[in-house]
Amino acid sequence: MHDLVSIFASLDSPGIYLGWGAFQIQLGNLIVILVMILLFVLALFLPFPSGRKRK
């Protein structure tokens, strides 16, 4: 975890890029997109606490 933080925190460090042919993505952007997908899936599946019902 510390390594991860220091990678991000260092402004001088060159970016980490992942690529498959024409597809190329910066690690930071990839994480943002994966987190969005994760949030969406969690929102669909996690049970929502049932509030007080009223007529």
Place this chain on the structure above:
Amino acid sequence: MSLRENPPREHAPEEDEYHTWTGKARGALLRRLPADKLLPEDQPSYVASWIYVFGMGAIVSLVFILASGVILGLNGPAWYHLSDLGHFVNSVHLWSVELFFMTMVVHLWGKYWMAAWRGGRTLTWITGMGAFLVSIVTAFTGYLLQTNFDSQWIAFEGKDALNSAGIGAWFNVANLGQIFMFHIILLPLAVGAVVALHVLLVRMHGVVPPLEAAESDAQLQTGVRPDSEEAGR
């Protein structure tokens, strides 16, 4: 073409109570958005999913964007290069933007899969998309205002798309004065206005009922209808 008349709201003001333009406008506004719709104490029972929290997440992120933006604006564009506090406020501005887009996009996905434009909510969808698109332009001008290597390159590279569309002179990415005005006045006003309209429309129309919901559903049977003589269809 509904089978049953919409029941009249309690205390619905009569049209002829108003005599002036102002009064008529007030009447029309109150009829469309009465106080209990604007600030509700309850929501339909189907509003029970985590997917509903992302709209609020986006609004709150926008609050943090505006607050950090105001501090950056008060100190001028060069401040964050020189001051540790300034750099931190700049980081808050950046991360609130990232969170704004993340929550807004998850909200958009959710609303799409709910087909949330049903039942007269088309304008709500359109204003939501408007908020998304105007926010993209606003964020772009923010990247141009960093006054560092990134903004220099974005200005050089970004000019081609704008020039090809014929708007490069009026939206000149290398003209810091122009972009500054866009980013701190014109576009925030646009985002604020579109988001405010979007939220008011959401409150006016209420949260869209589930797809395939029918009058025969249990949740509609147990509800106490104001027009009780029609109940139990």
Place this chain on the structure above:
Amino acid sequence: MNNPRLRATRADKDGLARRPWRGTVREYDLFKELTVALVVMGILTLGLSAIFGSPDEASVTLKSWANAAPADFVATATAELAGSSETAGYGPPYNNTPDATQTLGPLDLQSLSGVQLPIDTANDLVIDPLSTLNAPPPELADWVKASDAQRTGWSTAYSDALAKATDNDPANVAADAGAYGPVPVLTDSLLTMAKQGALDGVLAAKGDFYNFDYTLGTLFLGDGAYFGDLATAQHLTGDQWGMMNETGNTPGQSWLWLFSFWYQVEPFASAPNADLLVVLLMLLLSVALTLAPFIPGLRDIPRWIPVHRLIWRDYYRRR
């Protein structure tokens, strides 16, 4: 009378979304949700800012360029004089270079805007800045007096000679008395001016005190190779999905992923009018998503792929 009843049921179903909800409700506190959201998002925002910060890679100046890559600077200044630089051949809004605009059939938005920001690369980027010097090189007068053909001849000859010289170093250019005219002296004077930092101020303020407009300096930098090489090293160029990237590992404008995507694939990647094509395509797609409620197919996907069964599973279970 089955048919009318069926129709009525369907109309009623649509009408259900149109009418205020009259079924069961659950307690909901708008202000409480707002407060909780403020706290949660506040912690997230401040936490992310404290841990990851934000990048601030120092900007490039004409001074740093001239000092780091003098040969590239001189070659670029010569191209500005010869009218062979990218900016000189750009077309509107900078100049009237024929056939330079991006078009799609008869659609030529670039020409429609006209030359709104006129730039004469030789005068604006080289000659005028030199003439602001306290002691301009005497050769400046030779350039001013010369005909257009003579100027082009000199600067093109020098451009070619620089390209052939070892390391493109002006010191290694083949001697050819007279062929280059005043161009070597002018570009060397501009290099000195840039190295000392004077050119940055002159190009930005154009002889005035105030400045808001960095168009000239940005275009001059972009005409050279140095600026683009730095951007390539940071994965910022258009063919590297650079539009959505920030320097280092900080997330950038990931929402521009689709905009960036088109530049990577054919037919856009090699199209001379790629910018116009991508802009128009993205406009079209944005309008389509905005008008999704009216577009058959697009508006029906949520019914075909029932994600809503998950969202409202509680409701459907207790129908």
